[in-house]
Amino acid sequence: MVVDQTLEKVREIIEAVEKEQSLEEGDILLNCLHRVQDVYQNFVPSEAAELVAERLKVPLSKVYEVLTFYTMFSTKLRGKYVIRVCNSLPCHVTGGSQIIDALFKELKVGFGGTTEDGLFTLEKTGCLGLCGVGPVIMINDEFYGNLTVDRVAEILADYRARGEAGV
Amino acid sequence: MAKVKSLEELMKIKEKSLKDLQMRDTEKKGKIVVAMGTCGIAAGAKDTLQAIVRELADNKVDDMSVVQSGCMGLCEVEPTVEVHMEGQAPIIYGHVTPEQARRIVQQHILSGKVVSDLMVKKGEI
Amino acid sequence: MSATDKTSIASEAPAPRVEARAATNTILLCAGGACISSGEESCLQALRATLEKYALQDVVKVVETGCMGMCDAGPLMILYPEGVFYQKLKPSDMEQIVSEHLLKGRIVESKLFVDPSTKVKITSAYDDHPFFTKQVKIATRNMGVIDPMSIEEYIARDGYFALRKVLQEMTPEQVIDTLKKSGLRGRGGAGFPTGLKWELTRKVPGKEKFVLCNADEGDPGAFMDRSILEGDPHSVLEAMAIAGYAVGAQKGYVYIRAEYPLAIERLTEGIKQAKEYGLFGENIMGSGFSFDLEIRMGAGAFVCGEETALIESVEGKRGQPRVKPPFPAQKGVWNKPTLNNNVETYANIPPIILNGPEWFTRIGTEKSKGTKVFCLAGKIKNTGLVEVPIGITLREVVYDIGGGIPNNKSFKAVQTGGPSGGCIPAEHLDMPIDYETLKTIGTMMGSGGMVFMDEDTCMVDVAKFFLQFSVDESCGKCTPCREGNRVMYEILERITNGEGEEGDIERLETLGQSIIDSSLCGLGQTSPQPVLSTIRFFRDEYEAHIREKRCPAKVCRSLIRYHIDESKCVGCTACARVCPVAAISGSLRKPHRIDPEICTRCGSCIEVCRFGAISKITPI
Ligand SMILES: Cc1cc2nc3c(=O)[nH]c(=O)nc-3n(C[C@H](O)[C@H](O)[C@H](O)COP(=O)(O)O)c2cc1C
Ligand code: SF4
Ligand code: SF4
Ligand code: FES
Ligand code: FES
Ligand code: FES
Numbered sequence: 001m002v003v004d005q006t007l008e009k010v011r012e013i014i015e016a017v018e019k020e021q022s023l024e025e026g027d028i029l030l031n032c033l034h035r036v037q038d039v040y041q042n043f044v045p046s047e048a049a050e051l052v053a054e055r056l057k058v059p060l061s062k063v064y065e066v067l068t069f070y071t072m073f074s075t076k077l078r079g080k081y082v083i084r085v086c087n088s089l090p091c092h093v094t095g096g097s098q099i100i101d102a103l104f105k106e107l108k109v110g111f112g113g114t115t116e117d118g119l120f121t122l123e124k125t126g127c128l129g130l131c132g133v134g135p136v137i138m139i140n141d142e143f144y145g146n147l148t149v150d151r152v153a154e155i156l157a158d159y160r161a162r163g164e165a166g167v
Numbered sequence: 168m169a170k171v172k173s174l175e176e177l178m179k180i181k182e183k184s185l186k187d188l189q190m191r192d193t194e195k196k197g198k199i200v201v202a203m204g205t206c207g208i209a210a211g212a213k214d215t216l217q218a219i220v221r222e223l224a225d226n227k228v229d230d231m232s233v234v235q236s237g238c239m240g241l242c243e244v245e246p247t248v249e250v251h252m253e254g255q256a257p258i259i260y261g262h263v264t265p266e267q268a269r270r271i272v273q274q275h276i277l278s279g280k281v282v283s284d285l286m287v288k289k290g291e292i
Numbered sequence: 293m294s295a296t297d298k299t300s301i302a303s304e305a306p307a308p309r310v311e312a313r314a315a316t317n318t319i320l321l322c323a324g325g326a327c328i329s330s331g332e333e334s335c336l337q338a339l340r341a342t343l344e345k346y347a348l349q350d351v352v353k354v355v356e357t358g359c360m361g362m363c364d365a366g367p368l369m370i371l372y373p374e375g376v377f378y379q380k381l382k383p384s385d386m387e388q389i390v391s392e393h394l395l396k397g398r399i400v401e402s403k404l405f406v407d408p409s410t411k412v413k414i415t416s417a418y419d420d421h422p423f424f425t426k427q428v429k430i431a432t433r434n435m436g437v438i439d440p441m442s443i444e445e446y447i448a449r450d451g452y453f454a455l456r457k458v459l460q461e462m463t464p465e466q467v468i469d470t471l472k473k474s475g476l477r478g479r480g481g482a483g484f485p486t487g488l489k490w491e492l493t494r495k496v497p498g499k500e501k502f503v504l505c506n507a508d509e510g511d512p513g514a515f516m517d518r519s520i521l522e523g524d525p526h527s528v529l530e531a532m533a534i535a536g537y538a539v540g541a542q543k544g545y546v547y548i549r550a551e552y553p554l555a556i557e558r559l560t561e562g563i564k565q566a567k568e569y570g571l572f573g574e575n576i577m578g579s580g581f582s583f584d585l586e587i588r589m590g591a592g593a594f595v596c597g598e599e600t601a602l603i604e605s606v607e608g609k610r611g612q613p614r615v616k617p618p619f620p621a622q623k624g625v626w627n628k629p630t631l632n633n634n635v636e637t638y639a640n641i642p643p644i645i646l647n648g649p650e651w652f653t654r655i656g657t658e659k660s661k662g663t664k665v666f667c668l669a670g671k672i673k674n675t676g677l678v679e680v681p682i683g684i685t686l687r688e689v690v691y692d693i694g695g696g697i698p699n700n701k702s703f704k705a706v707q708t709g710g711p712s713g714g715c716i717p718a719e720h721l722d723m724p725i726d727y728e729t730l731k732t733i734g735t736m737m738g739s740g741g742m743v744f745m746d747e748d749t750c751m752v753d754v755a756k757f758f759l760q761f762s763v764d765e766s767c768g769k770c771t772p773c774r775e776g777n778r779v780m781y782e783i784l785e786r787i788t789n790g791e792g793e794e795g796d797i798e799r800l801e802t803l804g805q806s807i808i809d810s811s812l813c814g815l816g817q818t819s820p821q822p823v824l825s826t827i828r829f830f831r832d833e834y835e836a837h838i839r840e841k842r843c844p845a846k847v848c849r850s851l852i853r854y855h856i857d858e859s860k861c862v863g864c865t866a867c868a869r870v871c872p873v874a875a876i877s878g879s880l881r882k883p884h885r886i887d888p889e890i891c892t893r894c895g896s897c898i899e900v901c902r903f904g905a906i907s908k909i910t911p912i
Contacts, residue, residue, distance in 0.1 A: 027545075029608030031589055034550060058608070069610035069767075070591030072550055084551075088512030089707070089757045090669035090743050101894065105872070126594055126761055127512035128551055131669035131741075132242020132676050133210045141553050145209030145245075170570025172578045177447060177456055184448035188438065202436055204522045205554045206515070237523015239436025240677035241423055249436075288424060 009039050010048050014055045029056060029066060033073060042078040042121070042140075049075070071125070079114045079121035081159055083107075084138040087124040090131035095147075099135045100124075102149040106156050119163045120156075196230040197252035197276070202245070204238035210245035211264065218265035219248070222272040231276060244287055250275050261287040317348075317394065318372040323356035326654045327366035331382065332356075335367050338383035342390045352394065365405060377405035423674045426693050428655060428663050431479075431639035432516075432679045435523035440558050443565040446526040452571050454642035455530050458537055459579040462645075464494060467538040471641070473649035475661030480506055480597075480634030481712070481738050481814075483660075483727045486641075489631065493539040493621040496629040501541035503532050504606070504625065504632040507548035507555070508590050508597035511710030512761060513741030516665040517635035519677055521548070521555035524639070525562035529585065531638035533572060534645065536583040539631045544583065547602050549590040559587055594765035598813050599632045601767065612767045613813035634739070636665055657683035660726040664740055671746040673698050687721040689742070701746035705829065709738030711758040711765075712818030714825025715751070734825045736818075750847035751830040752837055755823045756784040762819035773816030776807040780823060788848040790911075792838035797827060846908040849893040853912040858883040860905035867897035867906060888912070 013035045017028050029052070036048050044052075044067055053060040067073045085100055107115050107122055114121040130136045133145030137152075144155055171177055201207070201216045220233055239247060244261025250271065251257040258281055260271060267285055274280050319339065323332055336356070343349045365379035371389075376399055378389065385403055392398045429435075438445035446452070458467055472487030493501065505528060509517040521528060532544050548556055563585055566572035574582045588606050595601045596611035603625050605611035624630020640662060644652050656662050660682040666689065667677050673695030680689065690696065690703055697703050705715040708725075714735030716723070723729055727737050745754065759781045766773045780803055783796050804820030811817045827834060836842045843851040856867070856876075861883040868876040868884060875891040878884030886897070886906075898906045 027588060027606055027608055030591055030605065031587075034589055034591065062609070065610050066608065069612075070593050072592035088761060089754060090513045090741075092757055093670045093743070093745065093749055093754075098894065125551070125592065126510055126765065127514070129509055129515035129518040130206050130209050130242075131513050131515060131667065131743075133206050133245055134669065134675075136209060138551065143205050143209035145206065170577075171452075171456075172570070174453075174456060174460075177453060180444055180447045181450070181453075184442075184444035188445055188448045200439075204519055205552070206519070208554070234439050235441070236438060237435045237440045238519055238677075240432065240519065241674060242676040243674045247436075 006039060007047060007051060010036050010051050011055070013039065014052065029058060029063070032056065033067065037073060041080055042082050043074040043076055080119050080163060081139050082121045082123060084123050084125040086128050086134065086136045088127035090127065091134035091136055094134045096135040098149055099137070099147050099152060102152045106153060119160065194230070195232050197250065198232040198234055200234050200236050200249040200251065202238045202247045203235040206242050207238050207245045207247065212246040214265050215246045215248065215263050215268045218268040219272060222269045226272065226277060228276060241287065247287070256290045258286055259288040260285040317352040319352060319354045320370040320372070321354060321356050322366060322368040327368060330366045332367040334383045335381045335386065338386040342386045346390055346395065348390065348394060368405070378403040379405040423676065423678070423693055423695065426684070426688060427679050428681050429679050430643050430663050431520060431636050431665055432677070433643065434527060435519060438524065440523050440525055441561055443526060443562065443569060446524070450646060451526050451642070452530055454645035455533050455571065456577060457645060458534050459577055459581055464538045464540065467534065467645070468494060470645060470649050474644045474652040476637070476640055476644060476652065477660060477727065478634055479636035479664065479740070483737060486633065486637055489621065490535065490538050493629055493631040496622055498629045500628050501539055502625045502628055502630040503535045503539065503541045503544035504602065504630055505532055505544070505546040505635060505638060506597060506599065506602060506632055507546055507635050508602060509739065510549060510594040510597050511739045511741050513667060513669045513707070513710055513743040514739040515667050516677055516740055518552050518555055520635055520639050521552070522558055525558045526566065527639045527642060528635055529562050529566055529572070531641040532585060533576065533583045534641060535631055535633070537581050541631065542582050542584065544585040545588050545606050545625070546585065547588045547590065547606055550592065556587060556589065593767070595767045595813070595815055598815060601813065602632070603630065612769050615812065655681045657724065657726050659728055664737065666740045666742050668694050668742050668744065670744040671697055671701065671749065672744040682726050683724045685722050685724055686716060689725070690721065690744070694744070697744065697746045701748065704745045704747050704749055705751065706745065707743040707754065707822065708741070709736040709821070710741050711761045712736060712814065712821055713738045714821050715754070715829060717829045734821070734828055748845055748847070750843050750845040751826040751833050752784065752788055753847050755826045756781065756788060758822035759784060759819065762815065766815060770810070770812045770816055772807045773811045773819065776803055777819055779803060780820065784823070787834065787837045789850045790841045794838065796838055797831065797834050801827065840911055842911040846910050851912065852893060852908045852910045853888050854886050854891055854893065854897065855907055855909045856884050856886055857905045857907065860903050862903055866900045866902070870896045870900050872896065
């Protein structure tokens with residue numbers, strides 16, 4: 001079954017992370033969760049959280065404390081591409097609000113929303129450290145700067161094409 | 168790789184790589200450095216790098232090395248590219264889109280003329 | 293004229309280089325600390341005397357500047373318009389410079405500045421983008437110069453020589469002593485003396501200690517830590533190993549935000565390469581000292597940059613700050629003594645070890661030594677990252693390095709210290725930038741982000757933005773921070789919506805002060821600063837919003853209206869075509885109208901109107 005296979009993968013991840021790096025017990029929880037989240041589509045499902053808790057010998061409640069505290073983790077399924085738009089002042093003064101408006105319009109969702117096709121989830125974030133080329137968005141692990149409203153449309157079209165091609 | 172144990176060994180590595188870094192006594196005619204910080208990449212440096220590599224290949228240039236560096240901090244003109252020909256002061260170009268990158272290869276690398284309208288700085292940063 | 297008169301004239305002379313450059317003949321003489329000590333003043337006197345001798349005193353402008361950053365070659369001078377650079381000046385050189393260069397236009401070859409790294413004589417500082425000329429690169433010395441993925445190139449630029457020197461020639465006490473003498477202070481925000489912190493950590497007994505690097509950079513407007521890690525990861529790694537040796541730690545963590553994947557990649561590769569060369573790991577360079585380092589990722593929580601929250605996060609917990617004391621030096625990661633420094637702080641250390649503390653103390657001011665990396669963002673021509681001697685004036689940063697404000701707008705203010713800092717208005721442009729001076733006007737150095745604002749920026753809106761950041765990022769542990777910031781935010785929201793009331797400003801002030809007084813960590817203790825500081829310098833803007841329902845910068849959407857001037861409108865329909873909500877009506881060649889009920893104040897129409905017919909009106 002698919003679920004079993006993915007869980008198997010989570011098991012492998014934990015082993016790999018443990019082998020690679022562990023100075024002290026417990027310190028690899030966040031790193032583990034990041035990788036688990038990459039396996040599932042941008043979220044950590046409960047069965048994976050349970051497995052992580054069991055393997056790393058931390059109480060499940062603690063795993064959930066961590067998952068809910070940090071904004072980059074999600075316990076709910078998100079879109080294939082998570083778009084994080086910078087909402088801090090330097091991007092704002094260089095035109096960020098137009099970019100946010102354009103994203104709302106293009107995606108027809110608000111912050112935290114996922115598009116109907118399941119492709120995009122829109123989130124806001126604090127400064128991404130690219131203020132020199134603001135306004136900025138981050139899509140999964142890629143960054144786009146010097147944005148204009150037209151450029152946003154182009155980028156989204158590009159991702160839609162990628163989504164259809166299944167990459 | 169041999170572990171470094173002494174000042175002499177460290178000096179040896181330094182001297183060897185300094186030559187490459189300063190474009191002295193290498194087989195290459197020069198090097199092109201593309202600033203690949205996230206800032207540069209967000210401004211399109213990956214496309215620029217690709218365009219440079221293609222244009223060099225299309226023109227059968229094989230005596231230029233293409234390398235990456237971090238950024239030099241002038242975000243305003245990203246993507247930035249440095250062209251360092253042997254025996255000459257390096258030239259730093261700004262706002263290098265893929266089209267401009269092809270122009271730089273044609274004009275600077277192939278014809279030896281600095282593309283002055285894109286130049287931001289001459290000399291080491 | 294007496295000598296003292298002359299000096300006072302010189303110091304009254306306007307400093308901005310951009311203006312100077314436009315003048316026909318301007319001589320810039322470096323009056324930085326090092327140049328003064330190597331004889332700048334007597335050069336100045338000789339220069340003035342010589343100019344008078346040739347009756348040039350009225351046509352040649354002499355300006356004393358701050359440190360030009362090449363102190364070893366001082367006293368220095370730059371001659372404009374050509375931008376020729378002369379070094380190691382003596383009073384006796386002035387005759388030749390005036391008679392040859394100024395009168396005959398011949399460059400005085402023997403005094404030309406020689407680039408210390410290339411040994412090339414620099415005839416002209418003029419070719420260069422002005423962005424580069426005032427920089428002094430220590431922490432960013434290799435950025436953009438080397439391939440960050442090549443440890444060999446790092447070694448080519450003296451990398452790991454400091455670690456070798458420390459391990460083979462220095463005791464931990466000597467290392468700490470060097471740092472203390474250098475006067476280096478933490479670049480992460482608070483400015484705590486680094487050598488002292490190392491000494492405190494060393495003195496705490498314990499076999500097992502940790503070294504941390506805080507790379508959780510999250511201050512809006514700051515990106516130097518990312519750039520350093522991406523451009524020169526080894527400089528931080530080397531310094532952390534040195535720190536391990538000095539404080540007696542064998543293990544370290546770099547805590548880095550997950551939003552910096554490229555920096556994580558380069559650090560990981562860097563650690564691998566350093567281990568291959570035996571510069572990391574067991575028994576480094578045969579010294580018996582071992583040091584191992586790992587990377588821990590954040591996950592999108594700004595408060596984890598606070599050192600005790602960071603420690604919690606490294607331990608795999610929610611990143612909520614701990615009560616201090618105990619300080620990390622006493623009880624840090626796993627309750628073991630822990631040293632935590634910022635990325636930029638570390639990047640300064642190898643050059644200090646190699647060049648000695650005296651070299652470092654020659655740069656900067658009396659109380660703040662060395663350089664600081666600043667990130668220029670917002671309304672400034674040259675956005676980017678610069679490293680300059682501490683104590684440089686804001687004016688030099690804005691106009692010389694930053695190239696001024698784009699689109700012929702005027703400078704209004706700059707925010708330093710991000711959401712914990714405050715703004716500096718135009719009246720303080722000539723203020724030196726250092727830890728102490730910034731504090732006197734209610735802001736702080738912070739991590740070095742500088743967000744520039746021009747006349748089109750609304751300061752109430754700015755304050756609201758920073759406060760929203762703090763509301764979003766409060767970890768929720770303390771009520772004043774969690775609730776108080778939210779209440780302040782709501783007041784600001786009301787003010788910018790045109791619903792402000794008399795007494796709101798005072799409410800903000802008292803509430804802000806109580807949040808500052810009663811929060812546990814630095815986030816809450818500083819989050820009201822942007823509001824308090826904008827009130828301090830731009831109270832009139834707050835009042836205009838509240839009393840007149842007017843936004844002077846024409847930013848707050850509820851207080852402005854877009855209007856088409858019928859006498860200027862030619863009816864080209866350009867605006868109607870771009871309006872996303874069809875708020876503009878009118879037929880071809882007839883004046884158009886905007887329906888304020890439909891208009892969303894997006895601003896698109898203003899940009900496309902070529903006849904300047906559309907404007908913003910406040911109050912509505
Ligand atoms: C809310 C908050 C966020 C902080 N974020 C950072 C940060 O991103 N990077 C950093 O180096 N220091 C940050 N600091 C300061 C650290 O607590 C600590 O003072 C610093 O890392 C010490 O290093 P230094 O002495 O080298 O400056 C933050 C402090 C607070 C209160
Ligand atoms: S001041 Fe704010 S961020 Fe800091 S501990 Fe308290 S609630 Fe958390
Ligand atoms: S500001 Fe925007 S919404 Fe209003 S009239 Fe102009 S284009 Fe239309
Ligand atoms: S403010 Fe947007 S990246 Fe910094
Ligand atoms: S910080 Fe790298 S160019 Fe802007
Ligand atoms: S260059 Fe003159 S004091 Fe530094």
